[in-house]
Amino acid sequence: MNPKWIIAASAAAALVAGCATKKGFEQPGFAYGCPIGETKVSSMDDLVKAKVMAEGRRTTIQATEMRCSKSGDLLRIDANLNNDSKNVKRISYKFRWIDREGMRAWEEEPWKPVMLYENSNLVINTISPTNKAADFRLILRSEE
Amino acid sequence: MKSHLVVLLAAAALVGCAKEQTRYGDARSVETLTNQYGSTDLQMMAESMARSMLQAPVIASSNLPIVTVQEVRNKTSEYIDTRAITDSIRSELQKGGRVRFAVDQAGMNPQVDELKRQQSELYAKDQRAEMGQMVGAQYRLEGNIISIVKQVKDAKDVYYKLNLQLWNIRNGLLEWSDEKEIRKTTTRG
Numbered sequence: 535m536n537p538k539w540i541i542a543a544s545a546a547a548a549l550v551a552g553c554a555t556k557k558g559f560e561q562p563g564f565a566y567g568c569p570i571g572e573t574k575v576s577s578m579d580d581l582v583k584a585k586v587m588a589e590g591r592r593t594t595i596q597a598t599e600m601r602c603s604k605s606g607d608l609l610r611i612d613a614n615l616n617n618d619s620k621n622v623k624r625i626s627y628k629f630r631w632i633d634r635e636g637m638r639a640w641e642e643e644p645w646k647p648v649m650l651y652e653n654s655n656l657v658i659n660t661i662s663p664t665n666k667a668a669d670f671r672l673i674l675r676s677e678e
Numbered sequence: 679m680k681s682h683l684v685v686l687l688a689a690a691a692l693v694g695c696a697k698e699q700t701r702y703g704d705a706r707s708v709e710t711l712t713n714q715y716g717s718t719d720l721q722m723m724a725e726s727m728a729r730s731m732l733q734a735p736v737i738a739s740s741n742l743p744i745v746t747v748q749e750v751r752n753k754t755s756e757y758i759d760t761r762a763i764t765d766s767i768r769s770e771l772q773k774g775g776r777v778r779f780a781v782d783q784a785g786m787n788p789q790v791d792e793l794k795r796q797q798s799e800l801y802a803k804d805q806r807a808e809m810g811q812m813v814g815a816q817y818r819l820e821g822n823i824i825s826i827v828k829q830v831k832d833a834k835d836v837y838y839k840l841n842l843q844l845w846n847i848r849n850g851l852l853e854w855s856d857e858k859e860i861r862k863t864t865t866r867g
Contacts, residue, residue: 605733606738608732608733608738628706642706644706644721644722645706645707645708645718646722647718661729661732661733663728663729663732663770663773664773664774664775
């Protein structure tokens with residue numbers, strides 16, 4: 535193959551890869567609008583792994599997608615929960631708010647129970663209670 | 679026969695000696711002891727409403743609006759301390775630093791009593807609170823909570839709906855309103 539073609543193809547591939555990783559990461563320290571700090575996030579799966587935690591009884595419900603946006607100086611969050619089982623599942627969730635120093639920006643939220651139909655998705659959303667909240671975690675637990 | 683008696687006596691002794699145990703729990707965990715209005719319902723309603731209010735244009739504009747809390751009418755068939763709901767909403771909004779609250783009807787008498795008390799000669803003139811300096815609210819928060827209860831032999835379904843409204847006192851416009859619904863079902867067997 536002509537070396538010129540190889541260089542051109544490589545350059546095109548690099549450009550495409552560059553664009554792909556840039557998608558959703560326009561602002562440094564944010565991915566899909568969500569604050570990530572120094573954490574390496576290159577995909578939605580990475581973001582979900584960085585933001586979602588389990589506490590107490592484990593659940594098979596998975597967070598599959600998460601998006602954030604600013605509402606004034608507050609953080610709006612949408613998280614998609616997926617129940618891929620053939621049974622109705624009951625879980626509870628809460629958000630934990632963290633300030634710029636990594637300390638708690640707000641008191642512990644109450645657990646909020648939700649029900650997911652079999653083979654279904656449910657979007658939960660919230661807004662940060664204070665502008666001191668610079669980061670967050672979504673915590674899930676089974677209620678079965 | 680004798681052995682039966684011994685077993686019965688032993689069982690009675692065990693029941694009699696059953697130790698009572700008291701433990702602290704998580705005040706924010708999901709409570710499902712009965713399907714009556716409970717702590718989880720109160721916490722969810724208050725949080726949901728406070729977060730929704732944060733997005734109301736009159737509050738999001740960060741002009742520190744002054745709100746007074748009026749009554750949330752209990753239209754359910756059970757006793758619900760609706761004051762606890764508005765108190766929780768008020769605490770959350772106050773802590774967030776987005777809203778200021780003016781004294782409400784329930785707090786008016788103690789407020790006026792204290793103001794009057796400070797007019798006495800017992801207080802230093804330059805430090806006592808002056809009459810006529812109270813600030814009136816720009817908005818009033820009020821609402822309703824309703825329930826629909828359906829019961830058959832082995833199942834009971836309770837549906838709660840809390841509706842809150844934020845009214846502009848000067849011009850009577852509704853500035854914000856939202857609802858929170860909760861459904862609880864209890865089945866036997």
